[in-house]
Amino acid sequence: xxxxxxxxxxxxxxxxxxxxxxxxxxxxxxxxxxxxxxxxxxxxxxxxxxxxxxxxxxxxxxxxxxxxxxxxxxxxxxxxxxxxxxxxxxxxxxxxxxxxxxxxxxxxxxxxxxxxxxxxxxxxxxxxxxxxxxxxxxxxxxxxxxxxxxxxxxxxxxxxxxxxxxxxxxxxxxxxxxxxxxxxxxxxxxxxxxxxxxxxxxxxxxxxxxxxxxxxxxxxxxxxxxxx
Amino acid sequence: xxxxxxxxxxxxxxxxxxxxxxxxxxxxxxxxxxxxxxxxxxxxxxxxxxxxxxxxxxxxxxxxxxxxxxxxxxxxxxxxxxxxxxxxxxxxxxxxxxxxxxxxxxxxxxxxxxxxxxxxxxxxxxxxxxxxxxxxxxxxxxxxxxxxxxxxxxxxxxxxxxxxxxxxxxxxxxxxxxxxxxxxxxxxxxxxxxxxxxxxxxxxxxxxxxxxxxxxxxxxxxxxxxxxxxxxxxxxxxxxxxxxxxxxxxxxxxxxxxxxxxxxxxxxxxxxxxxxxxxxxxxxxx
Numbered sequence: 001x002x003x004x005x006x007x008x009x010x011x012x013x014x015x016x017x018x019x020x021x022x023x024x025x026x027x028x029x030x031x032x033x034x035x036x037x038x039x040x041x042x043x044x045x046x047x048x049x050x051x052x053x054x055x056x057x058x059x060x061x062x063x064x065x066x067x068x069x070x071x072x073x074x075x076x077x078x079x080x081x082x083x084x085x086x087x088x089x090x091x092x093x094x095x096x097x098x099x100x101x102x103x104x105x106x107x108x109x110x111x112x113x114x115x116x117x118x119x120x121x122x123x124x125x126x127x128x129x130x131x132x133x134x135x136x137x138x139x140x141x142x143x144x145x146x147x148x149x150x151x152x153x154x155x156x157x158x159x160x161x162x163x164x165x166x167x168x169x170x171x172x173x174x175x176x177x178x179x180x181x182x183x184x185x186x187x188x189x190x191x192x193x194x195x196x197x198x199x200x201x202x203x204x205x206x207x208x209x210x211x212x213x214x215x216x217x218x219x220x221x222x223x224x225x226x227x228x
Numbered sequence: 229x230x231x232x233x234x235x236x237x238x239x240x241x242x243x244x245x246x247x248x249x250x251x252x253x254x255x256x257x258x259x260x261x262x263x264x265x266x267x268x269x270x271x272x273x274x275x276x277x278x279x280x281x282x283x284x285x286x287x288x289x290x291x292x293x294x295x296x297x298x299x300x301x302x303x304x305x306x307x308x309x310x311x312x313x314x315x316x317x318x319x320x321x322x323x324x325x326x327x328x329x330x331x332x333x334x335x336x337x338x339x340x341x342x343x344x345x346x347x348x349x350x351x352x353x354x355x356x357x358x359x360x361x362x363x364x365x366x367x368x369x370x371x372x373x374x375x376x377x378x379x380x381x382x383x384x385x386x387x388x389x390x391x392x393x394x395x396x397x398x399x400x401x402x403x404x405x406x407x408x409x410x411x412x413x414x415x416x417x418x419x420x421x422x423x424x425x426x427x428x429x430x431x432x433x434x435x436x437x438x439x440x441x442x443x444x445x446x447x448x449x450x451x452x453x454x455x456x457x458x459x460x461x462x463x464x465x466x467x468x469x470x471x472x473x474x475x476x477x478x479x480x481x482x483x484x485x486x487x488x489x490x491x492x493x494x495x496x497x498x499x500x501x502x503x504x505x506x507x508x509x510x511x512x513x514x
Binding site: 006073077 | 279299301303308314315316317330
């Protein structure tokens with residue numbers, strides 16, 4: 001597995017260095033001067049950007065050069081390739097969170113409250129959000145390449161618009177059901193607030209593990225069925 | 229005698245194409261030519277051996293082991309050349325070799341550099357700038373640099389100049405001196421197999437027409453030439469393939485003795501067909 005991970009890192013070296021430079025500049029500006037965007041949202045967006053970029057760049061490169069057959073003809077199982085890409089994506093997202101936290105701690109002019117982001121509740125809720133997104137994106141990317149990501153994003157947007165329209169036209173926002181955005185927002189506020197307990201956190205851990213396990217096994221099965 | 233490759237009742241379907249109950253075997257230490265017109269199923273069989281496509285039925289044993297159960301063990305011992313070699317265009321030859329070599333325990337970097345020198349591959353040039361022929365040379369150098377026991381070459385001579393083609397075929401024959409290396413060589417250029425191939429498997433429309441040694445092939449098929457008046461209800465069924473022109477006919481048969489008895493020695497001409505003639509007549513017939 002480490003061979004595949006090392007190879008993917010070598011391929012993405014320039015891309016990762018560029019992202020690191022951009023992320024550092026944006027973060028320095030954000031930490032010192034920007035107002036309005038929550039530091040929590042920034043941390044999650046940065047991790048999402050790095051994780052998504054890693055998967056999409058790899059898929060795009062394989063699509064462009066048609067090298068999936070080359071990689072799969074080497075002495076390595078397809079399940080190992082999928083596992084390596086899962087581990088690498090998560091490792092890079094977690095490293096992004098650590099890097100952003102270190103910058104917050106080191107920058108002398110930082111106005112970000114480090115305690116707001118470096119705490120168990122935020123870390124677990126962050127992992128939950130990232131897992132929810134990536135457990136859906138990764139199987140599409142692994143099975144269909146860049147086209148899969150595009151299809152996923154288009155389908156997600158269409159579905160979101162349909163759900164919002166449904167709530168609007170059927171006036172469900174005034175009924176017992178809150179609108180989806182309000183529902184998510186309330187849920188997150190509850191989990192990050194003082195009312196959430198250790199039990200809630202354990203449930204989050206279980207959901208994170210379940211999302212990732214389901215996503216991994218689905219990706220593995222899809223990739224095994226892919227004719228190259 | 230143990231086998232490098234055993235394929236039994238292999239099947240795979242695509243829209244508009246079926247590979248049906250393909251079976252053949254290649255003993256260890258020999259070269260097999262996999263021939264047939266475009267679309268016959270050669271590349272599909274090779275991809276099935278490498279597990280690049282999923283098989284729908286049958287069995288494949290490489291060096292005595294199942295190609296899916298022992299996939300990693302088998303691929304460690306296979307040197308593979310794809311019909312359209314795909315590499316990361318932004319990497320140099322040196323970087324490509326380092327990337328591929330890392331996956332093989334028996335990778336011999338010295339051998340790769342020697343082959344790259346022999347094949348005229350510039351180590352620091354980006355692969356994306358190479359012609360198809362040069363990419364094929366790179367694929368061959370990679371396939372020959374990890375002490376593979378079984379070489380699987382899919383149309384390896386396409387895109388190569390005639391000089392390098394001859395050199396490659398001589399290299400392949402030289403490899404077999406150890407009695408351990410086996411080669412499966414797919415091509416539709418039958419002249420490539422005139423010298424090196426010990427066994428020939430001929431595919432047509434996803435089915436094996438024959439799979440035998442070159443000697444058996446030479447002894448069992450007869451090319452019959454004669455006037456059109458010789459063809460009648462009794463003689464026609466004896467031919468596997470027939471080509472009729474206003475001046476006469478050419479017929480391919482594996483029942484030479486019966487044809488001779490029926491048509492007589494003087495009325496028709498009997499020849500040993502070349503591989504090219506067998507492929508041409510059978511493909512045309514289908």
